[in-house]
Amino acid sequence: MLQNEQEYIRILKTRLEGTLPKDELDDILSDYTEHFSIGKANGRTDEELWRSLGSPEDIAREIRVMHLVKKAENVRSCRNIFHAVVATLGLGLFNLVFVLAPFILLIMMLLVFFLLGMMVTFFGFAGIVYSLLQLIGVSAFSVWYSPIAGVFISTGMMTTGLLVVIGNYYLARFFYLVCIRYLKWNISVITGTESAP
Amino acid sequence: MNIQFKKGVLEICVLSVLAHKDCYGYELVSEISKRIDISEGTIYPLLHRLKDEGYVTTYLQESAGGPPRKYYRLTESGRKEEHEQRDEWMRFAASVNALLEGKNDAAE
Numbered sequence: 001m002l003q004n005e006q007e008y009i010r011i012l013k014t015r016l017e018g019t020l021p022k023d024e025l026d027d028i029l030s031d032y033t034e035h036f037s038i039g040k041a042n043g044r045t046d047e048e049l050w051r052s053l054g055s056p057e058d059i060a061r062e063i064r065v066m067h068l069v070k071k072a073e074n075v076r077s078c079r080n081i082f083h084a085v086v087a088t089l090g091l092g093l094f095n096l097v098f099v100l101a102p103f104i105l106l107i108m109m110l111l112v113f114f115l116l117g118m119m120v121t122f123f124g125f126a127g128i129v130y131s132l133l134q135l136i137g138v139s140a141f142s143v144w145y146s147p148i149a150g151v152f153i154s155t156g157m158m159t160t161g162l163l164v165v166i167g168n169y170y171l172a173r174f175f176y177l178v179c180i181r182y183l184k185w186n187i188s189v190i191t192g193t194e195s196a197p
Numbered sequence: 198m199n200i201q202f203k204k205g206v207l208e209i210c211v212l213s214v215l216a217h218k219d220c221y222g223y224e225l226v227s228e229i230s231k232r233i234d235i236s237e238g239t240i241y242p243l244l245h246r247l248k249d250e251g252y253v254t255t256y257l258q259e260s261a262g263g264p265p266r267k268y269y270r271l272t273e274s275g276r277k278e279e280h281e282q283r284d285e286w287m288r289f290a291a292s293v294n295a296l297l298e299g300k301n302d303a304a305e
Contacts, residue, residue, distance in 0.1 A: 034223065034267060035222055035223050035241075038263075052230065052236070052237045053236065054236025059238040062239065066246060
């Protein structure tokens with residue numbers, strides 16, 4: 001493979017197209033183009049400049065991660081945070097343990113809380129309906145001591161369930177922010193794109 | 198040298214060079230790689246991040262016999278950040294040096 005300016009810029013461009021908006025991509029590419037042209041004006045060769053810049057694949061990966069985390073921070077969505085996490089994972093094996101494991105654990109926890117909350121809410125609601133049916137004499141089989149108590153107990157259950165679901169929502173929001181901070185920390189510490197030995 | 202060391206201090210190095218004078222990318226990169234062996238290409242993404250965070254701005258300036266160059270300049274908040282990070286680094290480096298030189302018993 002030819003290690004020249006055109007190839008370097010081409011690799012950066014193809015790896016970043018579709019992720020970065022056009023103006024941002026052009027801005028970044030112009031930095032590297034300028035670097036090559038000033039370097040060559042100072043008598044350095046394409047290969048020398050390539051080697052001291054470091055692999056364009058690594059640089060592109062780093063820029064991609066930075067962009068995706070910024071995006072997930074500005075526009076909160078499952079999709080964006082997922083993309084940011086996956087891109088961070090691509091930075092190295094180290095991240096597999098330190099990003100993926102806590103991330104999956106958190107998602108599972110949130111999911112379990114959500115399902116539990118929904119279940120309690122559902123049973124509460126069903127309990128209310130059943131007790132009311134009992135009160136008007138449609139159903140004879142008694143679950144609780146009295147249908148009136150049944151209405152109160154079920155209402156309590158339903159509210160508790162809803163509170164869990166609502167609390168879960170705030171917990172998810174909190175974890176989202178923590179996740180962003182964690183990814184950012186990862187970027188500043190771990191992206192070890194050292195010049196090839 | 199340990200890559201994590203270098204990564205961690207790159208930001209304060211960039212801020213510090215820019216605190217002395219406005220630089221175009223190549224100039225800044227040479228200034229830093231003169232002293233620290235790091236892959237030069239990583240400095241540009243860092244500059245973009247600093248720009249996003251409002252610590253630096255850019256402007257174009259004509260150069261003698263060539264296309265205009267993009268210069269990076271520290272903003273007010275960039276200057277503040279440079280001060281803070283510099284103080285933090287100085288304290289940290291002094292503590293580490295003291296420990297390494299075995300002067301930790303002097304604090305007793």
